Amino acid sequence: MTAPNRTGDAGECWLILGATSSMARALSRKLAERGASLLLAGRDMTDLEASAADCRLRGAAMAEAVRFDARDPxxxxxxxxxxxxxxxxxNAAVFVGSMPPQAEIDADPSMIEGVVSDSFTGPARLLQALAPMLEERGSGTIVGVGSVAGDRGRVGNYVYGAAKAGFHTYMSGLRNRLTRSGAHAITVKPGFVDTAMTWGLDGMFLVAPPEAVADAILKAERKRQNVIYTPFFWxxxxxxxxxxxxxxxxxxxx
Amino acid sequence: MTWKTVEYAGWGRFYRAKGELARPERASTLDQLVRETPCPAIGRRRSYADGCLNTDGRAIDTARLDRILSLDEEEGILEVEAGCQLGEIVRLIGPKGWLPMVLPGTGFATVGGAIGMDVHGKNHHHAGSFGQHVEAMTLHLPEGRRKVTPADKLFGATVGGMGQTGPIGTARLRMQRTKGPVMMVTERRVPNLDTYLELFDNSEATYTVGWIDATATGASLGRGILEEGETGAGLVPPAKRGRRIPIDAPHFALSGPIVRGFNATYFRRIPERGRTVVKPLEDFFFPLDKIHEWNRLYGKRGFHQFQCVVPLSAREVLRDMLKAVGESGLASPLAVLKRMGPGRGGMMSFPTDGYTLAIDFPARDEAPAMIRRLIAMAVEAGGRVYLAKDAFAQPEQVDAMYPERETWAGICNNLDPDGAYATDLVRRLNLRNL
Incomplete structure (x- = not known):
């Protein structure tokens, strides 16, 4: 199998890292409805099993829950x-990351390592091992979900922002590498998305539903876009x- | 964060509430919530008035607990999370040849809401109510999860129980095989109420529903369009994607003359000899869902829906109701007449053998008096109003309409002595007072 795989083709497999998040769930469902095979990876196996069943009933060729902990190689x-x-x-889509309140990190700086593992080094380490497989097959896309918080460090969440900035840079390099073999990498920078993480937070505006982010990701995959902000105005x-x-x-x- | 302060409303947008909502995405989060903060669960807020509101209190929004967990094609059982919307089930499972036994008029309603209000559909006269096809459900109680089956006395208190026995997490629904993925619909003009009732009594169709022109008076009183449907094999384009009402319509949009004109045109839309058309399943079951947020057509002040069921022997009261409504000039184009069967799933379920009439009213100043009059007529005739829609019933009218209320309240109070699951509706009508 070396032919580039386009939207709707049979035989696409997607690894979803951090599949319990609402953005990941929205993307998984859309991929399921176009008949993809799915590996839903995360820590809460009970929840992942439920999502896997849901994806199978939505048309996934295969959907399985697999354990993934960014801090446990x-x-x-x-x-x-x-x-x-x-x-x-x-293909892979990375939704993992953690954003503890900055004040908690200020009180306990050892938390920094966890945030960096969750948002950057953990997924990067896995992607690094996955990349040769994509190169060998000459196809596939890796979607890395970062954050607008990674574009500039701010007093409110600069540890999280720094981890995401590292991940952005990693994704940029990965794209530079994969393009040589016909594979691709997309950096996704969501603004405010209506997730469990932002539910009830002050100062949210123009909050996008997770389905809109999923649609933007699929469009970017189809058009082989490099870096997208979602919604676009971000x-x-x-x-x-x-x-x-x-x-x-x-x-x-x- | 767990809680978000939100201003929210029922579908009629007349009753509103401000309170804190949690929106769990996993069953384990729901478990934790119900342990720490017992409070009512709400779905997509498709009940019209205050059944889905908890003013100044907390509530659990089940919108993200919406996964389909299994389809057993041998037994015809679908297991879903309570926040799963019925329209999604039709869209995803319909093409596999299965449909829920009962579907209400909107696909945006959730399974949890459909159980809590024991909703009925266009096949009620054959299939009964939604709750009668629930094989089991899981209640998430402070002490843990509890599986409830029809053998359990909590079952009859939960079905139609307006959430007063605690949040539902999952449910197992009995499904029916369809003959195909489309609906064959026969539409015919009905000139007046007598003909209408006769057609309903003699119809052999699986699905029947009647639109009624609530502005018609005199010889045309009770005229409308009867729709009879059967599932079938065939090919139609998939249901069109909905359009959204972008703004609140101005008040004159539903003034008397405009509604009368609209209704007359709508009536003549069907040829005099009637016709049979083929429709996507969703278009037949959920005709208004194509227009997202159609409640905004009623403008900022919102609207009310009056729905009652009266016993077969009291059918003449329908004439009096339609006369009163027709003369008042208050009705909107949305009015529905249907024959109901005796099927009901719980102690507080609405359906009963008879005719059900539903009429929407823009929330003008005159509407409450009109609706109170209609409620009194329904009670007088030995009927009842649908609590999922009621806005103006009086507490003292409830026991006549719902004779099992006290027994039901006893079960709820036993399970939830502090009244943590009470909603604005429950408080307005003293539903759980003993």
Missing amino acids: DTFEPILERMAATSGSL RYIMMIIRAVPEPIFKKLSI
Whole structure:
């Protein structure tokens, strides 16, 4: 199988990392309805089994729950073996990450390692092992969900932002690498999305439903876009935020 | 965060509430919530008035507990999470040749809501109510999960129980095999009420529903369009994607002359000799769902729906009701007449053998008096109003309509002595007072 795999083709397999999140659930369902095979990876196996059943009934060729813990590399190997044994194009979408309140991290700086493992190094380590399989087959897409918080460090969540910034840079390099073999990588930077993480948070505006993010991801996959903001206008919001000179920015609390 | 302060409303947008909502995405989160904060669960808020509101209190929004867990094609049993919408079940499972036994008029309703209100559909005269086809459900109680089957006395208190026995997590539904993925619908004009009732009494169709022109008076009183449907094999384009009402309509949009004109045109839309058309399943079951947020057509002040069922022997009261409504000029184009069978799943279920009449009213100043008059007529005739829609019944009218209320309240109070599951509806009508 070396032919590039396009939307709707049979034989696409998707590994969804962090599949219990609402954005991941929305994407999994849409992939299921177009007949993809799915490996739903995360920690809450009971919940993943429920999502896997839901995806099978929505038309997934196969949907299985697999254990994945970004902080426990021992969970990576079985997933990689499972992927290697799957025929067709291999794809992955990364939704993992954690955003403890900055104040908690200030009180306990050892939390930084966990945030960086969840949002950057854990998934990066798995993707690093997955990349050769995509290269070998000459197809497939890796979707890395970052955050607009990674575009500039802010007082409110700069540890999370730093981890995401690292992940963005990693995704950029991965894209540079994969494109040589015909595979692809997409960096997704969501703005405010209506998830369990943002439910009830103050200061949310223009909140997008998870289904809109899933649609944007599938469109980016179809058009082989490189870096997307979702909803799209966040590109412009972040352009402005990035353009604020540091002497001014450092005094702001946005 | 767990709780979000939200202003929310029932489908009629007349009753509103401000309170804190939690929106769990996993069953384990629901378990934790019910342990820490017992409170009512609400679905997509398709009940019209205050049955889905808990002013100044907390409630659990089940919108994200919406997965389909299994389809047993041998037994015809579908297991779903309570927040799963009926329209999604039709869209996803319908093409596999299965449908829920009972479907209400909107596919946006959730399975949990359909159980809590024991909803009925266009086949009620054959199939009974929604709750009668629930094989089992799981209640998430502070002390843990509890599986409830029809043998359990909690079952009859939960079906039609308006959420007063605690949040439902999952349910197992008996499904029916369909003859095919489309609906064959015969539509015919009905000139007046007598003909209508006669056609209903003699119809052999699986699904029947009648639109009624509530503005008609005199010889045309009770005229409308009868729809009879059967599932069948065939090919139609899939149901069209909905359009959204972008703004609240101005008040004159549903003024008397406009509604009268609309209704007359709508009536003549069907050829005099009638016709048979083929429709996607969703278009037949959920005709209004194509227009997302159609409740905004009633403008900012919202609307009410009056729905009653009266015994077969009291059918003449329908004439009096339609006369009163027709003369008032208050009705909207949405009015429905249907024959009901005796099937009901719980102690507080609405359905009973008879005729059911539903009429929407824009929430004008004159509407409450009109609706109170209609409620009094229904009670007088030995009928009852549907609590999922009621806005103006009086507490003292309830026991005459729902004779099992006290027994039901006893079961609820036993399970939930502090009244943690009470909603605005329960408080307004003192439903759980002993």
